[in-house]
Amino acid sequence: MAARPSPYLDDLNPAQRAAVERLDGPVLMLAGAGTGKTKALTARIVHLLMTGKARPNEILAVTFTNKAAREMKARVGRMLGQPAEGMPWLGTFHAICVKLLRRHAELAGLKSNFTILDTDDQLRLLKQLVQAAGIDDKRWPARMLAGIIDGWKNRALTPDRVPAADAGAYNRKGVDLYAQYQTRLRELNAVDFGDLLLHMVTIFQTHQDVLEQYQRWFRYVLVDEYQDTNVAQYMWLRLLAGAHRNICCVGDDDQSIYGWRGAEVGNILRFEKDFPGAHVVRLEQNYRSTPHILAAASNVIRGNEGRLGKELWTDAEGGEKVRLIGHWDGEEEARWIGEEIDAMQGGTRGMRSFHLDEIAILVRASHQMRAFEDRFLTIGLPYRVIGGPRFYERMEIRDAMAYFRLVVSPADDLAFERIVNTPKRGLGDKAQQTIQITARAHGVSLVEGARLALEQGLIKGKGGAALGQLVGDLARWGRMVEDADLSHMELAEIVLDESGYTAHWQNDKTPEAPGRLENLKELVKALEGFENLQGFLEHVSLIMDNESQDAERKVSIMTLHAAKGLEFPAVFLPGWEDGLFPSQRSMDESGLKGLEEERRLAYVGITRAEELCTISFAANRRVFGQWQNAMPSRFIDELPEDHVEVLTPPGLYGGGGMPAPGIESRAAEANVYNSPGWKRLQARQGQRGMSQPRESRNTVIDMEAVASFTIGERVFHQKFGYGAVIEIEGDKVEVAFDKAGTKKVVARFLSAKDD
Numbered sequence: 001m002a003a004r005p006s007p008y009l010d011d012l013n014p015a016q017r018a019a020v021e022r023l024d025g026p027v028l029m030l031a032g033a034g035t036g037k038t039k040a041l042t043a044r045i046v047h048l049l050m051t052g053k054a055r056p057n058e059i060l061a062v063t064f065t066n067k068a069a070r071e072m073k074a075r076v077g078r079m080l081g082q083p084a085e086g087m088p089w090l091g092t093f094h095a096i097c098v099k100l101l102r103r104h105a106e107l108a109g110l111k112s113n114f115t116i117l118d119t120d121d122q123l124r125l126l127k128q129l130v131q132a133a134g135i136d137d138k139r140w141p142a143r144m145l146a147g148i149i150d151g152w153k154n155r156a157l158t159p160d161r162v163p164a165a166d167a168g169a170y171n172r173k174g175v176d177l178y179a180q181y182q183t184r185l186r187e188l189n190a191v192d193f194g195d196l197l198l199h200m201v202t203i204f205q206t207h208q209d210v211l212e213q214y215q216r217w218f219r220y221v222l223v224d225e226y227q228d229t230n231v232a233q234y235m236w237l238r239l240l241a242g243a244h245r246n247i248c249c250v251g252d253d254d255q256s257i258y259g260w261r262g263a264e265v266g267n268i269l270r271f272e273k274d275f276p277g278a279h280v281v282r283l284e285q286n287y288r289s290t291p292h293i294l295a296a297a298s299n300v301i302r303g304n305e306g307r308l309g310k311e312l313w314t315d316a317e318g319g320e321k322v323r324l325i326g327h328w329d330g331e332e333e334a335r336w337i338g339e340e341i342d343a344m345q346g347g348t349r350g351m352r353s354f355h356l357d358e359i360a361i362l363v364r365a366s367h368q369m370r371a372f373e374d375r376f377l378t379i380g381l382p383y384r385v386i387g388g389p390r391f392y393e394r395m396e397i398r399d400a401m402a403y404f405r406l407v408v409s410p411a412d413d414l415a416f417e418r419i420v421n422t423p424k425r426g427l428g429d430k431a432q433q434t435i436q437i438t439a440r441a442h443g444v445s446l447v448e449g450a451r452l453a454l455e456q457g458l459i460k461g462k463g464g465a466a467l468g469q470l471v472g473d474l475a476r477w478g479r480m481v482e483d484a485d486l487s488h489m490e491l492a493e494i495v496l497d498e499s500g501y502t503a504h505w506q507n508d509k510t511p512e513a514p515g516r517l518e519n520l521k522e523l524v525k526a527l528e529g530f531e532n533l534q535g536f537l538e539h540v541s542l543i544m545d546n547e548s549q550d551a552e553r554k555v556s557i558m559t560l561h562a563a564k565g566l567e568f569p570a571v572f573l574p575g576w577e578d579g580l581f582p583s584q585r586s587m588d589e590s591g592l593k594g595l596e597e598e599r600r601l602a603y604v605g606i607t608r609a610e611e612l613c614t615i616s617f618a619a620n621r622r623v624f625g626q627w628q629n630a631m632p633s634r635f636i637d638e639l640p641e642d643h644v645e646v647l648t649p650p651g652l653y654g655g656g657g658m659p660a661p662g663i664e665s666r667a668a669e670a671n672v673y674n675s676p677g678w679k680r681l682q683a684r685q686g687q688r689g690m691s692q693p694r695e696s697r698n699t700v701i702d703m704e705a706v707a708s709f710t711i712g713e714r715v716f717h718q719k720f721g722y723g724a725v726i727e728i729e730g731d732k733v734e735v736a737f738d739k740a741g742t743k744k745v746v747a748r749f750l751s752a753k754d755d
């Protein structure tokens with residue numbers, strides 16, 4: 001080993017250092033979150049370079065996201081402390097395979113300038129094939145077919161290799177369509193994402209010379225987040241490293257969260273079999289999180305069976321307990337988190353002050369983001385959504401918004417173009433051109449152009465009938481805007497239902513469809529906060545403009561899946577409710593597989609936090625304007641009491657914002673407090689003793705202390721303001737409010753005021 005100074009080794013612990021210095025032969029680093037796996041992997045790259053073991057282009061390092069690749073590159077650069085001649089091959093499986101496939105495209109029957117299809121293109125193509133084959137596309141929606149094909153590609157199965165049992169399950173139709181699809185892609189000189197790996201694995205398997213070239217070339221292979229590799233990726237790695245066996249994989253079985261996308265934790269077990277004599281390194285010291293956070297994460301993941309089992313420890317001391325808070329509903333949760341972030345910025349929570357970019361909100365489902373985006377926009381809190389489009393940029397949301405735009409302003413041609421054939425109305429390019437030409441000839445909007453084209457008999461048949469229906473519907477919905485008896489939420493639902501757009505996703509059997517339907521419900525819910533459709537549309541156009549300069553410090557909002565490998569000083573984990581997290585789907589499944597993956601996701605979430613982790617849930621979520629009671633997540637029961645501080649919901653006891661509009665009716669109040677979720681929270685708070693936020697702005701009344709109101713006492717109510725108690729009946733209190741007159745309210749909504 002070269003006797004050069006090696007500062008990058010000095011800040012590693014002995015176990016990490018051993019993993020870094022053992023450069024030759026297979027190494028499996030299997031360790032829990034925050035134990036410095038990624039750090040060690042990065043140091044290993046530097047060590048390979050510094051010791052002269054490898055030149056940059058002889059190193060192949062695979063990361064899970066492009067962002068992780070960029071960060072690793074930057075870190076390697078810094079650790080080297082000197083410019084290296086070139087950089088290692090560092091990127092995601094996909095990014096690396098694109099580069100390789102361009103060099104060898106002809107071996108896959110492609111030209112090197114092949115195009116990579118996005119999901120929309122892929123679906124369009126599949127749809128055409130299904131129709132051309134005379135198959136009922138209701139029974140074979142393109143999305144379902146795409147899901148099946150992706151599944152095969154994840155397992156590196158070309159059409160001729162799909163096992164008979166799999167092929168038979170779809171009556172051979174799936175596999176036949178798969179074969180046709182591959183042929184069509186070649187004709188188009190195109191690939192989809194799954195092809196990138198599939199083609200490279202196939203080329204390696206059938207062209208020994210090419211494989212050997214790369215085996216010589218990539219003398220050292222390193223893989224981060226190994227637990228989430230699928231079979232095709234694993235095969236690709238095994239082929240590349242098969243000869244020299246210099247492969248180092250790091251991962252954590254407890255963080256395997258892509259099973260639904262074909263990842264196989266089994267790859268970890270296979271590694272030791274395929275690379276006998278592998279040096280297995282276990283790291284147990286966590287450098288990321290406080291003991292409370294670590295204890296909470298460890299306790300939750302303990303609920304999973306079939307773990308490889310690891311214990312984590314830290315020599316860090318002190319820190320805040322994991323904070324748990326229940327809210328009235330999702331809007332209030334967003335409001336509270338917004339206020340909390342404000343307070344944390346100012347350092348008024350008895351803790352150090354946090355910068356916005358030290359704070360992340362990690363959600364289970366992307367539709368949860370909307371409430372935060374709206375709230376943060378309202379209070380002017382800068383945020384960014386990481387990984388995946390922001391709520392209002394999602395396909396289904398933009399489609400729905402296009403309908404709303406047309407209802408409000410029929411001359412919105414862009415909106416018309418977007419939805420004229422969504423859902424499919426049998427209006428092909430030709431019909432759409434006819435509409436354009438007619439509109440232009442008469443100098444009118446597309447909607448009007450469509451009407452004229454129909455009148456002149458230019459568009460006929462099924463498409464013509466459907467277009468006529470759409471044009472008529474748009475005019476009718478437009479008139480309904482003026483209908484005082486119809487709320488704009490109702491109108492929105494009518495539009496989405498009658499246009500067939502909701503049904504379009506209901507009939508879709510792919511994994512994303514339920515999420516898209518959820519997003520649509522969420523959209524209708526968002527409307528409630530606005531006077532009318534117009535006001536809402538303006539609000540959204542403002543949101544779209546909100547992207548300010550990137551250098552600004554911002555709160556990060558992302559899904560738990562996107563947060564893998566990242567760390568933040570303060571993390572909020574909202575929406576811990578059964579049915580949301582764990583997801584309904586995982587709870588409905590027989591067996592524990594889905595639920596265990598959800599639990600790993602909980603583990604990933606908690607372990608992202610360095611100093612402060614706040615978990616929250618709402619007793620109620622509104623879906624389509626309807627209350628739904630939610631039970632706190634079963635994972636909450638798995639949090640260790642000693643490491644958790646239960647906060648008092650300030651929106652109920654004073655201190656939060658105003659109640660969400662429309663939910664202060666007594667019926668709603670009763671509903672909230674009768675919800676099983678709420679009762680469970682109450683029981684919990686009873687057990688643990690109620691703790692209060694460090695700095696509640698109003699006096700907080702203990703639930704048990706409700707009876708201690710006295711006649712004549714001054715009180716404060718979120719909605720009605722100040723007043724005096726005139727009568728007490730059980731949990732109802734009659735109050736003479738200074739401004740709002742005499743009202744009977746639920747006692748819990750009152751806080752005592754001694755002024």
Ligand code: ATP
Nearest residue numbers: 011012013032033034035036037038039287288565
């Ligand atoms: P995850 O499983 O979440 O991907 P990881 O095991 O990859 O986590 P890293 O991200 O590499 O963990 O490290 C977690 C944190 O601990 C980082 O901030 C890193 O700088 C720090 N760290 C790692 N090893 C050490 C060490 N030996 N001394 C001090 N800090 C360390």
Ligand code: MG
Nearest residue numbers: 037038039565
């Ligand atoms: Mg990592």
